[in-house]
Amino acid sequence: MTWPSAGVRSTELLANHTSFRIGGPAEWFAEPHGLDELLGLLREANRQGILVSVIGGGTNLLVADRGVRGLVISLRRGRPFRLVEVLSQEGEPQVRVRCGSAVYTQQLVTLGGCHGWGGVDLLAGLPGQIGGAMVMNAQNIGQRVERIRVVSWAGSVQELTRDQLAFAYRYTRLPPGIVVDATLRFERADPTATVARIQHVLQHRNATQEVTLPSAGCAFKNPPGESAGRLIDRAGLKGARIGDARISPRHANFLVNLGRATCDDVLSLMDYVQRRVVRATGILLEPEVRLLGERW
Numbered sequence: 001m002t003w004p005s006a007g008v009r010s011t012e013l014l015a016n017h018t019s020f021r022i023g024g025p026a027e028w029f030a031e032p033h034g035l036d037e038l039l040g041l042l043r044e045a046n047r048q049g050i051l052v053s054v055i056g057g058g059t060n061l062l063v064a065d066r067g068v069r070g071l072v073i074s075l076r077r078g079r080p081f082r083l084v085e086v087l088s089q090e091g092e093p094q095v096r097v098r099c100g101s102a103v104y105t106q107q108l109v110t111l112g113g114c115h116g117w118g119g120v121d122l123l124a125g126l127p128g129q130i131g132g133a134m135v136m137n138a139q140n141i142g143q144r145v146e147r148i149r150v151v152s153w154a155g156s157v158q159e160l161t162r163d164q165l166a167f168a169y170r171y172t173r174l175p176p177g178i179v180v181d182a183t184l185r186f187e188r189a190d191p192t193a194t195v196a197r198i199q200h201v202l203q204h205r206n207a208t209q210e211v212t213l214p215s216a217g218c219a220f221k222n223p224p225g226e227s228a229g230r231l232i233d234r235a236g237l238k239g240a241r242i243g244d245a246r247i248s249p250r251h252a253n254f255l256v257n258l259g260r261a262t263c264d265d266v267l268s269l270m271d272y273v274q275r276r277v278v279r280a281t282g283i284l285l286e287p288e289v290r291l292l293g294e295r296w
């Protein structure tokens with residue numbers, strides 16, 4: 001098979017693209033350098049009936065051991081996808097920032113700290129990229145969103161304004177496709193105070209989360225009015241292990257990779273957690289990590 005872009009590789013190991021360090025190969029893998037190249041790839045895949053998936057920072061992903069069929073796209077090498085542009089003028093009460101979807105969320109936080117973008121501290125310590133954060137509505141980032149640009153799988157560009165989007169807990173209603181950028185709004189604030197708030201959030205995260213071992217953050221969503229971590233802890237599951245996948249003794253909703261965990265280890269452990277918690281409480285925990293690849 002030939003692709004319009006020379007940059008398409010075969011059998012790229014996706015474990016190297018996820019914070020869990022788990023996952024088999026992508027059948028095809030591309031890192032387009034800009035919008036035109038991305039559109040060319042999508043139109044060609046559409047013409048040939050090839051399944052397309054997209055990954056951001058890979059920090060909320062569990063990729064199958066057998067890998068992913070079709071074309072997997074990462075925008076991280078494309079300069080336009082890594083741009084942060086301030087759209088507002090000095091003196092305007094709010095700062096409007098257009099952010100490429102491959103911008104790492106922590107880059108935005110650093111910039112926001114230096115310039116005093118009030119509210120950016122909400123995102124302090126959140127791993128991954130802006131595109132992934134939009135899709136997951138991570139840290140309720142949706143409250144800052146003014147508009148999002150999405151490219152459909154068929155290769156057409158669409159801009160959605162806030163009233164066309166819907167945000168909920170770990171959910172954003174978006175048309176199917178790839179987020180290429182988002183415009184966010186922040187209040188103007190004192191940079192020193194903003195940096196202090198960022199530091200405070202980071203200290204709290206480091207004290208409470210599992211940050212030293214590979215993981216995909218929280219494995220399960222919090223049920224309404226409850227904490228998934230607390231339910232797992234109360235079921236006595238901290239430290240439980242299947243293969244090299246273990247429930248963090250520090251934070252019960254973090255499943256960590258002790259070194260050689262497979263996707264099957266993690267899925268078996270998640271299944272075990274769900275069964276134990278449902279037996280103890282009647283609550284079925286819903287996965288927060290997104291599953292990508294062959295097993296599904």
Ligand SMILES: Cc1cc2nc3c(=O)[nH]c(=O)nc-3n(C[C@H](O)[C@H](O)[C@H](O)COP(=O)(O)OP(=O)(O)OC[C@H]3O[C@@H](n4cnc5c(N)ncnc54)[C@H](O)[C@@H]3O)c2cc1C
Pocket residue numbers: 019053054055056057058059060061075101126127128129130131132133134135136137138139140177178179180209210211215216217218290
């Ligand atoms: C240590 C740790 C701590 C974490 N803490 C938090 C936390 O406090 N709060 C929180 O909400 N989350 C947290 N997470 C989870 C994760 O960091 C967030 O969900 C993050 O926003 C995901 O971004 P990403 O770029 O890594 O997305 P990925 O994991 O790459 O992808 C997530 C989903 O978005 C899709 N996607 C990615 N990019 C695009 C795009 N450009 N267009 C369309 N779809 C796309 C993927 O297909 C996938 O379905 C944590 C994770 C870790 C490892």
